[in-house]
Amino acid sequence: MKHLVLPLLPLFMAFRLGAQSAPFVPDHGITSPFHQAHVGEILFSAQALPATAYVASAFAPSQVFTPKSSLFMTVFLGTSLTNALHALAPDATAEELTQRGNFQFTFLVDQQPVYVSNLHPGAPYAALKHAETVWHKPLVNNETATSWWSQSLWNRFLAAGGEKALRTGPHLLRVEIRPYLHTTRLLVGPPLAAGQVTLVVKPPVIDPNTIRLRSLAPYPGLPVSRAHLDTAKIKALKANIEAGVFKAITSVVVLKQGQLLVEEYFQGATRATRHDPRSVxxxxxxxxxxxxxxxxxxxxxxxxxxxxxxxxxxxxxxxxxxxxxxxxxxxxxxxxxxxxxxxxxxxxxxxxxxxxxxxxxxxxxxxxxxxxxxxxxxxxxxxxxxxxxxxxxVPGGLEAYADRRLFRPLGITDYRWQYTPQHVANTAGGVQLRALDFAKYGLLYQNGGRWQGQQLLPAAWVAKTLSHQVALPHRVKEYYGYLFWNKTYHVQGKSYETYYCAGNGGNTIFVFKDQPLVVVVTATAYGASNAHAQVDKMMTDFILPAVLGTRPRKPGRAAAPPRPRASQRRYVR
Structure with missing residues (x-):
């Protein structure tokens, strides 16, 4: 879409100096001497910073950048976004400005433009657009599990060419922020803030020889499997996850013939962790x-x-x-x-x-x-x-009904719903369970709705659900059932059809059609364009080759056979 860049440099200079005496909407203004000294700048840090830590030494002009690194940006504005948008459309109301405008981000690597993104007007919220003049957000956060819009923005930048541009070696990353507004055309104002940081990109070091797999123990309703497992493949997968090649994975669980074959946790998660799988x-x-x-x-x-x-x-x-x-x-x-x-x-x-x-x-x-x-x-x-x-x-409402007819019969007691504004359990993607309880849910479908000898869910409903109700547009031989997806993996010359639940971030419950396999992957790569692609890579290169063999495991053996040879595999989308 063609857009118009308005010549508002004098106004921008007023913003930089904090000299706008009567803003269109009240904002936070200049919040500190440090803010005053850095109006119009974006500063970068390798960790999250509280506002009290905004000092020159907290921000670095360069940093070593690996798959496990974090990168935060702190933006210092002379006025709020709504006030900047007002300069683009003086006759618009504050509500109109926030509904039709937001920040435009431009990413450059080594002085070459790579990606331009007009943020959706829905994030950040209107109140923040009105008031904020300093904000601190993660672009990459390997410290804690978060899902800010800024992380989604970074992932889109990577998918649009950023990953290729940030190859091994030093690179100058520059970020510029402008206001944009959709009217009868796209209006873009001058930069509100800009900044750069040198990223010294280093590849991960992956050594499966250092990896130990988790000792398996029974879980209510899920005994431990003695089926064959290529543990070298699972060690290599775990090494790649821990090195940050596969990003933001929190758990991998595999059931074979209804028994627990693989159970691994990452990012501080444990067997007791409730995962937020979004649209699952x-x-x-x-x-x-x-x-x-x-x-x-x-x-x-x-x-x-x-x-x-x-x-x-x-x-x-x-x-x-x-x-x-x-x-x-x-x-x-x-x-x-x-x-x-x-x-x-x-x-x-x-x-x-x-x-x-x-x-x-x-x-x-x-x-x-x-x-x-x-x-x-x-x-x-x-x-x-x-x-x-x-x-x-349903009697008692959805939440009580789900507990009575689904969760309690499956032995699931530790779960949490999110809610709609009317405080109804959120069926758009708001139920949080343990990874092993998601595996139980998948097993219910693989068993045709039966659980421990009882027909919990009608077999006819399971058959309708796990069927090719509609072909998915723009996808080859992929289908949709009753809120379940369908596709086929191709591994070692063979095809493996699976139905699956999927949610933002790479969260997935796989129920295989002709194999006695249920696979659960939980993740927090929310908004990442490659979140599901990396799960596909995990499935085809590691998980399915590891679990499809038929050689039985010797009784009493733990899931830790001789060490595999070291691998330097790196996943690139």
């Missing part, structure tokens, strides 16, 4: 829908929205919208104008989260007049509607 939780909405039908609280998945809502009261009413079925929400084929993969889509999830009523947001969407009937599009708000239907149809 959508699959639980499918499970609970099947249970509600089996229990008679829903007739079937073909019931239309008009059975549950007074559809004419919502904007953009049409009979076609009222006829949308639960099945169409389960398969993401509804006629609603919602596509999370298109930023401008009315129903994009980023437009939903700031609203006070997510259900009303979804039901108020227009019907997409362009999309062919039945075409698949990823649509988070549809999963919210399923959860709301369940909340009002």
């Amino acid at each position: 939780g959508k699959s639980f909405a499918s499970t609970l829908t099947g249970l509600a039908i089996a229990d008679g609280f829903l007739r079937n998945e073909f019931q239309p929205l008009r059975d549950f809502y007074d559809m004419p009261q919502y904007p953009h009413y049409t009979p076609a919208k009222a006829r949308i079925t639960l099945s169409e929400l389960l398969t993401m084929r509804s006629a609603l104008a919602g596509n999370d993969e298109e930023a401008d889509s009315p129903g994009n999830e980023e437009h939903m989260y700031p609203t006070s009523d997510w259900v009303r947001f979804a039901l108020s969407l227009p019907v997409d007049s362009v999309k062919p009937r039945g075409q698949w599009a990823y649509f988070t708000a549809g999963a919210i509607l399923l959860g709301d239907v369940l909340e009002h149809r």
Whole structure:
């Protein structure tokens, strides 16, 4: 899209000097002498810093940069973003400015432009756009598990050429920040802040000879497996994860024939850690829908929205919208104008989260007049509607029903829901479990809905769920079931079809069709463009080759055979 860069240098200089006497909206102003001395600058550090630590020695002009390094940026502005946007459109309200504008980031490596990104208007929040004049955010954070928009920005930069540009050796990374605003065209103002840091990039050192695998112990409902395992492959995988080649992985669990074969944790996680797998939780909405039908609280998945809502009261009413079925929400084929993969889509999830009523947001969407009937599009708000239907149809509400009919029968007692603004359990992706409990959930599906001899979930529902309900557009031989994905891995000349739950960051529960395997990977690479690609690499190069053999393990042997030869494998997307 063509854009207009406005000649606002005099105004920018006023921002730098902190001389704007009457800002459009009140902001924090100049917060300290250090801030005053560095207005218009971006400074970089290798660790998170509290505001009290903003001194010259805390920021470095260069740092050694490995896959395990962190990189934080601290931005010193002369005025807030909203005030800068006001200069681009003086007649717009503050609300209009925050809804249509944000920061534009430009990344340069060795003085060559690599990536330009206009941040989605939804992040940071409007209140921060109004007030903040100093902010500190991670670009890379290997210290703790975080999921800031700035980390997603960095991952997009890497995918757009940054990873290639930051090859081994010293490189000058420069970041520039400008305000942008969408009106009838894209308006871009002058730089609000800029800064650079020299990154001395070093490759990881990987030595599987130093790796020891975790000793396995039974878990309620999951005995230890004695099946064959190529432990050299799992050691090499663990070495790559610990070296930061595969990033932000927190656990890897493998069940074979319903027994525990691999269990490894990273980033400080343990067997007791509850993981946040984001949209993996959508699959639980499918499970609970099947249970509600089996229990008679829903007739079937073909019931239309008009059975549950007074559809004419919502904007953009049409009979076609009222006829949308639960099945169409389960398969993401509804006629609603919602596509999370298109930023401008009315129903994009980023437009939903700031609203006070997510259900009303979804039901108020227009019907997409362009999309062919039945075409698949990823649509988070549809999963919210399923959860709301369940909340009002099952006795005691969705959360109590899930505990009674799913979690307790599986022996899952330590879990946590996130909630919608109406305090309904968030079926868009808000359930946190231990990695082994996610494995139990996958095993339930691999066993056709049976758990410890009892038919917990109807086999017919499992069969519908794990089926090719719709082909995924722009993907070869990949499909979608009832809030489950499907694809086929190719390893050593053979094909292995799997259904799987997937969530932002690389979180996955794999249920293999023709192999007695359930694989769980949890991760915190939220927003990373290669988060799922690296899990695919882990599966094809390490996990599946390690567990597909048939030679039995000798009774009583721990999962630690002779050491493998050292490997220097490095994963590059």
